[in-house]
Amino acid sequence: MEFELNFAPVFASYELLLQGAWMTIQLSASAMAIGLVLAVLGAWAKTSGPNFLRGVVSGYVEIIRNTPFLVQIFFIYFGLPSLGLKLDPYSAALLAMVINVGAYATEIIRAGIESIHKGQLEAGYALGLKPRQNFRYVVLKPALRTVYPALTSQFIFLMLTSSVVSVISAGDLTAVGSTIGSQTFASFEVYFVITAMYFVMSIGFSSLFSVIERAAFRYPSNR
């Protein structure tokens, strides 16, 4: 069988592809940043918060971690309007991604916090740190350093999962790719190119994460 690879129509739309990739990067980076804040709050609530809050956060984490991302997106975009909350596709996609990554990262950071020995906490108090300072410097920072690899791979996974947001017509890289594919029928070529683009973006995020790691966690480890 003759199968001619024809990349010309794909490269002709390179501006669209770059726009799509930029949309994916923006959505992912925003969701990572907001999701991290959400996760730190969630992890604090689950480990040190009042009982009532622990229950709420556990419920949130379990609901999100035990339902498919696709369904969560559909729920936010198609379901919420009937409750009066109408979001455009991008806000809906961002909200879904934040909620999703927030739940997973909450569990990751909670695990990190629980790995901190009680003695370290007591040492903090012995030095006269207030509870909030103690949580931030003595518990959270070493906890984040411990779970950093797990956290960042969850973030990369989030970026790859964001390919699903095209189902609610958000114009991310996958959406742009399918549009080009359906217009030119060069589907294989398009998916070849966007696969490479996702790969490059993943590597880019990984490199960024290692730079952040070196800058943020420079103090010596006890291991």
Next chain:
Amino acid sequence: MMKYFRHTLATLAAIGVMAGTGFSPAQAQTLEKIKDSGQMSIGMLVDFPPYGILNEQNQPDGYDADVAKLLAEDMGAELTLVPVTGPNRIPYLLGGRVDLLVASLGITPDRAKRVDYSEPYAAIVVYLYGQTDIDIPDAEAMQGKTIGVARGSTQDVAVTNLAPEGATIQRFPSDAAAVQALLAGQVQAVGVSGTVIHHIEQRAPDRFDKKFVLREQVQSIAFRPGDDELRARVNEFLGRVKENGKLDEVHQKWLDSPLPDVLYDYDKEIPHQ
């Protein structure tokens, strides 16, 4: 060097496609293959009522399925119906996963570069269909409006071509998702066929109405380029079922209306490679 590289890529791609599909290289002889094996596989949509649906037994059904069954019966072959989607139906055909498509494929010049068409076997009128309280008498009036379409569909092409600057086109993976967005109020209008409208009105009467005709479109059975013998065989079959009323019967069954007149004397040229 470049030539060598291209050759390697083409080989790799061919291996990939063959490994993925179990594709036989005898592409042009689909008719013979059907005759020899006594089996044919036909790709059809299952998310495009009433042309292609999944019935209560979760089997492909609808107008397209009945046409495919008539055709297989006529050719004396055992039929396998393969569910495809709007975006992947042509790759399925070209990749050899199906022998032909009875997948409500409208004739467009772009698609004609990749597939060959039979005489039309169905016709669809596509409307812009939107909320009753919004006035959109013509294409210009789409300005400032949010229009939903199924990505890559004929209505996508029509809306994209007609829409003025300032109209927002939202592309969904299927008609069902676009209609869902309309029902949820996320878009003010959608480009959909008359039959989809028929179903929306059963569910949500009086909320929406037809704004204007986006395009009238005929659908054909699609073949891989070069399958001329199969195409001739299918055209002969279509001529016969149009004449003896069998196609009309199927149309009545699924669309509650007689076969559109345009199908009896279709005089436009069908692009062919």
